[in-house]
Amino acid sequence: MPAPHPFTGVTRPAHPMPGATRTIALPSPLRLHRGGELRAGAIAYETWGELSAARDNAILIVTGMSPSAHAASGPEDPSPGWWEPMIGSERTFDTDRHFIVCVNSLGSCRGSSGPASPHPDDGLPWRLRFPAVSIEDIADGAAAVVGALGIERLRAVVGPSMGGMTAQAMALRHPQLCPNLIVMSCAARSSAFAIALRSLQRQIVRADPGYANGQYAHAIDVATGMGLARKLGVATYRSPQEWRERFGRGRLAERNDADPFASEFQIESYLDSHARRWAGSFDPLCYLYLSRAMDWFDLSDYGGSVEAACRQMAVERALVIGVATDILFPAEQQEEIAESLRAAGADVDYQALPSIQGHDAFLVDIPRFAPVISRFLERL
């Protein structure tokens, strides 16, 4: 197993690598979807539970833009994962019955190869030399992990947010692997509004002098731009309704009177704390690459419509979950996926949840998401 990359640019990783994280090597050289070539690529993943003798109990989780493969704690890494309440004994993704696999996306900086990984020629970070990454490549990377584990047919592929795009791309490109699909808070293709916000986030990062045209020494050098981009992200990951209830117009107890524009409202300090945790902990170019990949992805590129693309899949059953307060991937976009899969012959359960947590509801509104997903898995 390769050692963790020495040049990730990550100064405060979300959890100490590698712990339970394993990696597989990708074929090298590997031609990517948009024509670039990747050498010495690797994909990081974690697993929970036991693969059955028939190798038929595996559930694959593909992630949103920033999470690592560490979706839950386990014997080798007891730190809580990003979807901790969903994975474990007698939880929705029940490790007593299922073999759960979570993959870190190609292009990320959490163990899989990306712009922050060392280039095989000089050991320096790839930075802008890294080939353009598409959702299709992320899907292929996840499929490579599944193949390396000897699994030919997954019980289900689960994708929230960007992972929902990855799951759709997997079902399209590896239909035999993906008979059952669970996607949530995603889209078959991003809207103009989502593209606008992500494009702006990318510009905010690149406007930071520390970005230095992608030649920054460490992620922390771009802390200002990354922090501001993160705030815009957080602002759109939750909902105005939630913030009204949580913060309203509540004031901070203390204020820096030396700065006439210092934070005064609780909502501002909430965003400040998110920005602080994020800046330095995620590589700026990995962020730019994955953000751009989400803009590019368009399922209707395959056959001219989302429905035509769904006909090229072999999805038997699908659970599609949308959230009424999601402003980034509004529920209509989940409906489009559900209707297209149904038109293509799949048995589709579409659930519109009234969570007030917006796009991030799948991470926090466990009381609504867990039973819906559990019931679907029960029926498989």
Add this chain to the structure above:
Amino acid sequence: MPAPHPFTGVTRPAHPMPGATRTIALPSPLRLHRGGELRAGAIAYETWGELSAARDNAILIVTGMSPSAHAASGPEDPSPGWWEPMIGSERTFDTDRHFIVCVNSLGSCRGSSGPASPHPDDGLPWRLRFPAVSIEDIADGAAAVVGALGIERLRAVVGPSMGGMTAQAMALRHPQLCPNLIVMSCAARSSAFAIALRSLQRQIVRADPGYANGQYAHAIDVATGMGLARKLGVATYRSPQEWRERFGRGRLAERNDADPFASEFQIESYLDSHARRWAGSFDPLCYLYLSRAMDWFDLSDYGGSVEAACRQMAVERALVIGVATDILFPAEQQEEIAESLRAAGADVDYQALPSIQGHDAFLVDIPRFAPVISRFLERL
């Protein structure tokens, strides 16, 4: 009449000052709402039509954050104003019958005193020496113009967006002046979501190295930060629905292949063009001051609730207009104003319009706004 300020920092003004713009001098020194002191202050305004002998046909327009007093063309300045289709002979604000006054907000850089105006002591821009400006001060500045014109009772006060806050503050602080209120796309107090976005915009501006802690030489030095903040503004001034219809996932004909993150989608180039027009044309500190004033304003500061504040007004009739797709000031916030005014005894017409242009609908969906406002004025 004072000459236009030589140190506005504005390199590309929206329209050449002064043209039809007049100014009045404020009392000096003037104590502002939050305790600061302003010397040699001035308020800019324009008028259209004729004040009747009884001085009873005046309609005052108070503006959103960025517009000048040049709301419409006229003999002295034929360039189109920011609300051109609404003002003129036989238009909604009918200059054959009404005397229309539009005031530039205190704190702005369009002729009224603000951080970009020359300090009376040294002639250099006030910058951060300018006292903190509140919506209450903007309202008092507008009332000073009306008083200087010899008007004791307005036919109506009209305020869109930030101007809606100003109109409410005027009705509260100058009740005898404001028996009839027309407010739209505003709030009695900003939501946590709106505060979050504006706080982020202010940080984006201040993160620009050209901002130099407020000591920039010219507005154009802060073009990057102001342009990015403007993009976030535009992203929230319109609606996802409108962009889906206008741009969808449409691509640009040309793309700069030398830049891996260059704009590719039409929505990106739309934002680019807005940012270009804005950067350098509005003073950064004026923007920060007015943005902060909107966060601060809270009608419920007066008596503990919005309704209690409305009881301190003397509003007889009000038209309150909300737009279903406004994400910055959602329609519920207009409903709150309408219900509070009604509870305080006013005759209130509340209109929820289905425009898809979001917060900016009052500027562009003239076919919906014009008849609603015309009918209300007819009844007065």
